[in-house]
Amino acid sequence: MGRFLAVLAAGCAGGLIGEMGTGVGVGAAWMASVMPRDCRLVTVEMDADRVAAARRVFADEERVEVIHGDSYVELERRAPFDLLFVDGGAGDEGVGxxxxxxxVVFDDVTPVEALPADSPYREHDPKRELFFTDSRLVATEVVLPDLRNALLVGTRVR
Known part of the structure; x- marks a missing residue:
């Protein structure tokens, strides 16, 4: 996951990267470590303890802003983004x-083939439905090497 984010972040010259759901800053660290010098990253987390941990990680990185609050509300104020990593929060609103x-990248997706046979997500998965029915996106699912995790990746075309 981290390397995938790094590949995308490395191409954001002069751009703005957003992250919904900082956690303790692992995903943000992958992106910040390779993003061009003229790029900025804004990451938002609801949990105050995680925000404090992430702020320590980025204490010396002026291009990274760690915000405590509602991801969608805070990122909407700073939009539009060149890259958005949805690791929590109101992802269905992220395309806008x-x-x-x-x-846009969503993680925490289980490939259909790895789901139990009786899983309701085989027929109805809100994340996949967003990605594959939103006319603003050209999207695909990327199954990770462990074959148990996947990402949904989309590019906004309109």
Missing amino acids: LLKIGGR
Whole structure:
């Protein structure tokens, strides 16, 4: 996951990256470690303890802003984004925060083939439905090497 985010962040020259759901800053660290010098990253987390931990991680990185609050509300104020990583928060609203040509990444997706046979997500998965029915996106699912996890990745085209 981290390397995938790093690949996308490395191409955000002069851009703005957003993250919904900082956690303790692992995903943000992957992106910040390779993003171009003229790029900024804004990451938002609801949990105050996680915000404090992430702020320590980025204490010396002026291009990274760690915010305590509601992801959608805070990121809407700073939109539009070139890259948006949805690791928590109101992901279904995230597409509207992207520039045309901007990319969105959802993690925490289980490939359909790895789901139990009786899982309701085989037939109805809200994340997949967002990605594959939203006319603003060209999207795909990327199954990770462990074959038990996947990402949904989309580019906003309109």
